[in-house]
Amino acid sequence: MEKEGTIVSKPLNPFASKTGVDHASTSSQSSEEKEKHLPSFWIPSLTPEAKAAEVSKPDKAVYCPMSGKPLKMKDLLSVKFKLVDETLDRVKLINRQDRYVCAVTGDVLGNSVPCAVLKPSGAVVTLECVEKLIKKDMLDPITGEKMTEKDIIVLQRGGTGFSGSGVKLEAKEFRPVMQA
Numbered sequence: 001m002e003k004e005g006t007i008v009s010k011p012l013n014p015f016a017s018k019t020g021v022d023h024a025s026t027s028s029q030s031s032e033e034k035e036k037h038l039p040s041f042w043i044p045s046l047t048p049e050a051k052a053a054e055v056s057k058p059d060k061a062v063y064c065p066m067s068g069k070p071l072k073m074k075d076l077l078s079v080k081f082k083l084v085d086e087t088l089d090r091v092k093l094i095n096r097q098d099r100y101v102c103a104v105t106g107d108v109l110g111n112s113v114p115c116a117v118l119k120p121s122g123a124v125v126t127l128e129c130v131e132k133l134i135k136k137d138m139l140d141p142i143t144g145e146k147m148t149e150k151d152i153i154v155l156q157r158g159g160t161g162f163s164g165s166g167v168k169l170e171a172k173e174f175r176p177v178m179q180a
Helices: 027-036 090-095 127-137
Strands: 115-118 124-126 152-154
Touching (some): 115 127, 127 152
Antiparallel strands (some): 115 124
């Protein structure tokens, strides 16, 4: 045990040459070799363009992706999706394409259907239901509470994997087309 404390190990340098040349006698040659030797381009910190950057301590706050303001637990609300058929077990539900329905009308919810969350109940409904039924009397159909415009939160649709899904694509520059 006493001998193990006296062992000194040096980390291996994978970029050092394998020859056993004494570097003290060839200092001018080693500087020329260093100039000719390129660092590994796989490691970003070794590229010539890499500059020493000071790493700052990360912020402890979690920010809202939409507003950029810090999120607080009291501001969050639970969202309740209504299942298509509550008798199905979890495995059968995962295999189904249509999993959730509007809490009021029973319309199937999907990525192509714009949806909203009602703050008082947390229920997810279609925007068509909001426009036709809920905005008339501004009552939450689940709980019966009075609502305001701020109590209706429109959900942002998720991506589908296609580059232009849900986005209007329009050419910014028009050029004459040669026709035969």
